[in-house]
Amino acid sequence: MFGSKKQPSIRSLIGEGTTVQGTLRFGDGLRIDGEVQGDVVANPDDTSILVISDKAKVVGTVKAGHVIINGTVIGPVESNHLLELQPKARIQGDVRYESLEMHQGATIEGALQRISPASGGTAIEDKPALKLLAANDKK
Numbered sequence: 470m471f472g473s474k475k476q477p478s479i480r481s482l483i484g485e486g487t488t489v490q491g492t493l494r495f496g497d498g499l500r501i502d503g504e505v506q507g508d509v510v511a512n513p514d515d516t517s518i519l520v521i522s523d524k525a526k527v528v529g530t531v532k533a534g535h536v537i538i539n540g541t542v543i544g545p546v547e548s549n550h551l552l553e554l555q556p557k558a559r560i561q562g563d564v565r566y567e568s569l570e571m572h573q574g575a576t577i578e579g580a581l582q583r584i585s586p587a588s589g590g591t592a593i594e595d596k597p598a599l600k601l602l603a604a605n606d607k608k
Contacts, residue, residue, distance in 0.1 A: 476535070477516050485524050492529075499533075501525040501540070508544075509533075523557045538575075549584065 479498030483489055487503035496512040500520040504527070511517035511533035519533040525540035536548040539555035545562040546552065552566040556574035563579040567586050 475516075477518055479518065479520065483525075495519075501527065505529065523555070545579070547584075549586070 477497040479500050481495055481497075481499045483493075483499070483501045483503045483505060485502040488506065489503070490506045492508045492510065493499075493505055494510050494512065496515045496517065498518040498520070499509070499511075500522065501509070502522045502524050504525065506528050508530040509519065509527055509532070510530065511519060515534075517534040519531065519536045521527060521531070521536075521538045521540045521542065523539040526543075527541070528543045530544050530547075531538075531542055532547045534548065534550040535553075536546065536551075537553040537555065538546070538558040538560065540557065541559045541561075543561045545564070546560055547565040549567055551568045551570065552564065554560070554569070554571040554575035554577075556572045558572075558575035560575075560577045560579065563582065564577055565582045565584050567584055569581075569583075
């Protein structure tokens with residue numbers, strides 16, 4: 470599913486100790502080790518990757534194709550491909566995703582909503598994304 474597209478290169482870096490204020494738009498890949506006070510939005514026409522490291526903080530909307538978070542985001546997050554939440558991830562805001570990978574220790578204070586790739590990013594509300602079956606429930 471994800472192996473069919475080549476992952477873009479990370480071409481930009483917001484370094485540790487750097488603070489950016491305002492909307493940040495990018496193509497390809499971006500890594501944030503510093504702080505962004507504003508929205509971080511990938512070009513919707515490009516395949517994109519955004520890495521928010523364990524030292525980073527974003528206060529604003531985060532929107533990209535493949536998003537990896539191990540730092541703090543205060544605001545909504547939207548990933549139209551894969552959202553990876555590493556152990557130190559802290560999100561205060563609603564989260565929309567196509568696919569989600571969440572490690573133990575990551576926290577979200579907000580609503581989780583799966584989006585459908587076939588419907589152009591609209592939310593799926595009528596079916597649960599995951600159903601767990603305990604070993605004792607097998608028949």
